[in-house]
Amino acid sequence: MARKIAYWLSTGLVAVMSVFAAFVYLSGGPQAVQGFAHVGYPQHLRIILGIAKLLGAITLAIPGVVKLKEWAYAGFTFAWISACVAHYLAKDGPVAFMPLLLLPLLLLLLLAVSYVTRPPSRQWATKATTA
Secondary structure, eight states: OHHHHHHHHHHHHHHHHHHHHHHHHHHTOHHHHHHHHHTTOOHHHHHHHHHHHHHHHHHHHSSSOHHHHHHHHHHHHHHHHHHHHHHHHTTOOHHHHHHHHHHHHHHHHHHHHHHHHOOGGGSOOOOOOOO
């Protein structure tokens, strides 16, 4: 039962935070626009990431589409690691860097909990091949 609670709590938080980020990205929120400009990313990447985050959140929440879930987990991992690297390369100082780093790291931790605790029905079963 604890595993099920950990899965749904972590997956729910990741999905909600991703939907919120998608809304901010797609609506052109000033903080998102300035953030992308600050790290040197083009604004059309903000739109692409907004769509990807929305689709990824939906994919993690709905049943089935197991192979797509693997892609969603991988996509979120790459996006949040890239966010940390982008802020580092933008030479954000230690004071500004810590809050910008903590959210992607927290989301990566929640994503890892979700991935490890997911039920078998949400896992991609690999077929063993015989040689």
